Amino acid sequence: MxxxxxxxxxxxxxxxxxxxxxxxxxxxxxxxxxxxxxxxxxxxxxxxxxxxxxxxxxxxxxxxxxxxxxxxxxxxxxxxxxxxxxxxxxxxxxxxxxxxxxxxxxxxxxxxxxxxxxxxxxxxxxxxxxxxxxxxxxxxxxxxxxxxxxxxxxxxxxxxxxxxxxxxxxxxxxxxxxxxxxxxxxxxxxxxxxxxxxxxxxxxxxxxxxxxxxxxxxxxxxxxxxxxxxxxxxxxxxxxxLSKLNGWTEQRIANAAYLTEHISAPAVTTPTVAEGARHIFHQYTIRVRGDRDAAMAALTEAGIGNAVYYPTPIHRLKPFWEPDQKAGRNWDLPETEKAAAEVVSLPVHPSLSAADLDRIVAAVNDLGENL
Ligand SMILES: Cc1ncc(COP(=O)(O)O)c(C=O)c1O
The missing domain is CATH 3.40.640.10 (Type I PLP-dependent aspartate aminotransferase-like (Major domain))
Structure with missing residues (x-):
């Protein structure tokens, strides 16, 4: 940066x-x-x-x-x-x-x-x-x-x-x-x-x-x-x-489309949109294979805000985990566990400029070397 x-x-x-x-x-x-x-x-x-x-x-x-x-x-x-x-x-x-x-x-x-x-x-x-x-x-x-x-x-x-x-x-x-x-x-x-x-x-x-x-x-x-x-x-x-939501949503969708088109790092999976779905990109969430902590540190170093929603699945949080353990209830949630270990959300908000989007793309595409 x-x-x-x-x-x-x-x-x-x-x-x-x-x-x-x-x-x-x-x-x-x-x-x-x-x-x-x-x-x-x-x-x-x-x-x-x-x-x-x-x-x-x-x-x-x-x-x-x-x-x-x-x-x-x-x-x-x-x-x-x-x-x-x-x-x-x-x-x-x-x-x-x-x-x-x-x-x-x-x-x-x-x-x-x-x-x-x-x-x-x-x-x-x-x-x-x-x-x-x-x-x-x-x-x-x-x-x-x-x-x-x-x-x-x-x-x-x-x-x-x-x-x-x-x-x-x-x-x-x-x-x-x-x-x-x-x-x-x-x-x-x-x-x-x-x-x-x-x-x-x-x-x-x-x-x-x-x-x-x-x-x-x-x-x-x-x-x-x-x-x-x-x-x-x-x-x-x-x-x-609410009067501005429509314009902001269109901007989020356009920002997401730009990121998806230009992100090409092999260790990164960009978000998909199901057929018939309107995804309004509250978050633009990628999956990172490899060392996620290193990837996040590299993004932060490049000045790109990033966050994990959510690092701990709810069933593993103490108020749920402890009573379930006591009752002998174990949940088999492989996709949940995998997602919690892999996801990282990137900026997609409507205030991003074209230059901001390019900086996000460049930082993500540089990740290869950091994983
Ligand atoms: C999926 C989900 N459910 C519920 C809530 C709770 O909303 P609030 O923070 O307004 O109480 C949030 C927001 O943070 C959320 O993301």
Missing amino acids: TTSQQPIPAARPVIGEEEIEAAVRVLRSGRVVQGPEVAAFEESFSELVDGRHCVAVNSGTSALHLLLLALGIGPGDEVIVPSFSFAATANVVRLVGADAVFADIEPDSFGLDPAAVEAAITPRTAAIMPVHLYGHPAAMDKIMAIAAKHKLAVVEDACQSHAASLNGTPVGAFGAGGTFSFYPTKNMHSLEGGMVSTGDAEIARTLRLLRNQGMEQRYANEIIGMNMRLTDVAAAIGRVQ
């Missing part, structure tokens, strides 16, 4: 003038808690999920948690999840008192392997929770067919995949419900925030109650609930970001 070259960060959250103005406008209005901005944000977001009901909450984790509660999933139930995901995916299963059953992934999409899902079904299975990892839709056509055959709910963890789709259907519009995260590094954000989409008006109503102490009318509590409301300040920022 020459001194004139700034490092290229792995992600670059946008907090622009429009976002700042929107936040200040709401702050000055004095109406900052869940109100008209949240309602407007929900209405606009619904266009991303085929017009489904949308309920905004304070994080993607809250969205998943409330959706499981609204579906009545709890003690005695099993939920089939990938182990190759962010811990929130399985944490929420445990938080509602259910058991996480880990199924292996497909090596190309990094999403749940439908055959592994079907093999994991037991009489206690209540739901399947595919994760659209990195922005690539999971194999929803096959997973929905399995769920229908076994009468199981499908909960889509779309926290990384705003506006991804499979065969024209957007993620978040397949299952009983879908969930999105608006954490700053996501393709769009609201500082912190989340959204649940559902086609079922009753579930949507339950979600609205759950996020607000079980109340629709103040002090007329109908069920036990929590406070998982989104503020109007966050929603106003989210609305600005």
